[in-house]
Amino acid sequence: MRNENEKYCFSCGTTMDSRAVICPKCGVPQPDINRNTSVNTRWLAVFLLALIVGVFGAHRFYTGRIGSGILMLITIGGLGIWYLIDLIMIVTGNFTDAYGRPIKPSETR
Numbered sequence: 001m002r003n004e005n006e007k008y009c010f011s012c013g014t015t016m017d018s019r020a021v022i023c024p025k026c027g028v029p030q031p032d033i034n035r036n037t038s039v040n041t042r043w044l045a046v047f048l049l050a051l052i053v054g055v056f057g058a059h060r061f062y063t064g065r066i067g068s069g070i071l072m073l074i075t076i077g078g079l080g081i082w083y084l085i086d087l088i089m090i091v092t093g094n095f096t097d098a099y100g101r102p103i104k105p106s107e108t109r
């Protein structure tokens with residue numbers, strides 16, 4: 001694990017402050033880490049499913065959580081309450097799939 005406040009120059013490998021824009025050693029401009037985070041397309045799919053047809057548990061079927069998906073379908077998203085909770089969980093990146101893996105809005109490399 002590398003220090004959260006440090007990053008490596010992609011040109012010479014020197015350790016520098018994560019906020020540094022230009023390498024202090026070789027002077028090569030560094031790519032912005034924040035701009036390099038890509039939107040997790042899987043999360044986007046889950047979010048859109050939840051937003052549009054979430055009351056029917058679509059996002060749960062998609063992530064393999066069939067059992068609770070059926071339950072959600074029958075109860076119409078727990079009369080909307082369960083639907084709202086799930087939506088918040090997804091937006092905040094706390095929603096997990098059938099294997100307990102969290103589905104985050106963005107993927108950091």
Ligand SMILES: [Zn+2]
Pocket residue numbers: 009010011012013014023024025026027028
């Ligand atoms: Zn450098």
